[in-house]
Amino acid sequence: MTAPALTRTSEELIRAEAPVLAHNYHPLPVVVARAEGTWVEDVEGRRYLDMLAGYSALNFGHRNPVLIEAAHRQLDRLTLTSRAFHNDRLAQFAQSLAELTGLDMVLPMNTGAEAVESAVKVARKWAYEVKGVAPDQATIVVAADNFHGRTTTIVSFSTDETARAGFGPFTPGFRIVPYNDLAALEAAVDESTAAVLIEPIQGEAGVVIPTDGYLAGVRELTRRKGCLFIADEIQSGLGRTGTTLAVEHEAVVPDLLLLGKALGGGIVPVSAVVGRRDVLEVLRPGEHGSTFGGNPLAAAVGSAVVELLETGEFQRRATELGVVLRDGLAALVGRGVEGFRARGLWAGVDIDPAIGTGREISEGLMREGVLVKDTHGSTIRLAPPLTITGEELRSALGALEKVLTRGA
Secondary structure, eight states, X not given: OOOOOOSSOHHHHHHHHTTTSOSOOOOOSOOEEEEEBTEEEETTOOEEEESSHHHHTTTTOBTOHHHHHHHHHHHTTOOOOOTTSOOTTHHHHHHHHHHHHTOSEEEEESSHHHHHHHHHHHHHHHIIIIIOOOTXXXXXXXXXXXXXXXXXXXXXXXXXXXXXXXXOSOOOOEEEEOTTOHHHHHHHOOTTEEEEEEOSSBTTTTSBOOOTTHHHHHHHHHHHHTOEEEEEOTTTTTTTTSSSSGGGGGTOOOSEEEEOGGGGTTTSOOEEEEEOHHHHTTOOTTSSOOSSTTOHHHHHHHHHHHHHHHTOHHHHHHHXXXXXXXXXXXXXXXXXXXXXXXXXSOEEEEEOTTTOOHHHHXXXXXXXXXXXXXXXXXXXXXXXXXXXXXXXXXXXXXHHHHHHHHOO
16 A cells, blocks of 8 residues: 555544534544555554454455455446336346345345344334234344444344433334343243344444354244244354354354345445345335435445355355464463453454453554454454454454553
């Protein structure tokens, strides 16, 4: 990467944001101007190893050449028609994504939160038209400590008071049970239940991985009770955990699958509800939509993402380098790391609070040229692009060791 021409410093740009941007984020004080592969560059030309990858939106690295080329080709032809008309890219995208996931139909949207909202609507419609739940009585069971987005309906079933406080009244129709607790789930599901909506791995909660058999148990329970299983794989899906989907670790196929983030290759926002034909066919023209959902540019990039995953290369990389990640973190347990949870190239790392908060450790790593993000006190998340090399990964782990030794 060539250093950008310096016009305003990082400090000046950060100050310029404060009076004109809503303060709904607390980013690290780094101003990124360029990126390629696993590396980003700030306006002064300092380089950082990206160990967050846009919360998995950049699974294939910054400006992946295959995806950039697909976007360029489409930009020269057609970018948007709305769904008032057909476009020549959407059928290919939907067909390839359905085949990749082993499901039947695709409902294309833009953001992850839109995919979740869409699934909630579909599940309720299915409950009324197919299951026979009384009008306006459908319930959806979710897990505590979930993160499915921040729209009004979604925060209605969040247990994170930061996301909820001050935003009521909340949308009814949700029951919250502890994550990884099949007995509690069994007790919560009844004749009014349209669906169980869970993350196969809870990302925002700190990469919380359920015990073996939990996902299979959810699948068995939902079949037995006659409700839908909705798997939110917006962060965990598309290669991150070493398989195309995290549910594959237990050979589970949900009724509805929610995808986003990496589906747009870090170029455009693309999300989708992928599911059984008999479930998604409850939607009829005019009942749900999105002006940009399924646009030709998104479909072209999404199709290229599916082609990358069809090779299996990125799933293999996540599996093989995941061993390097786990071994490196294991060596730090008792030396500043209290514990960690990892699956593929995804880890939640609990830092000894005596050494520093997650934010302080993240700032220390930033000074060492490594970018991560904190969550819930003293936990940091590691989710590098799946294109990272073993050498780069070991370098990041070495930087973490240095920060822990020195202290935040």
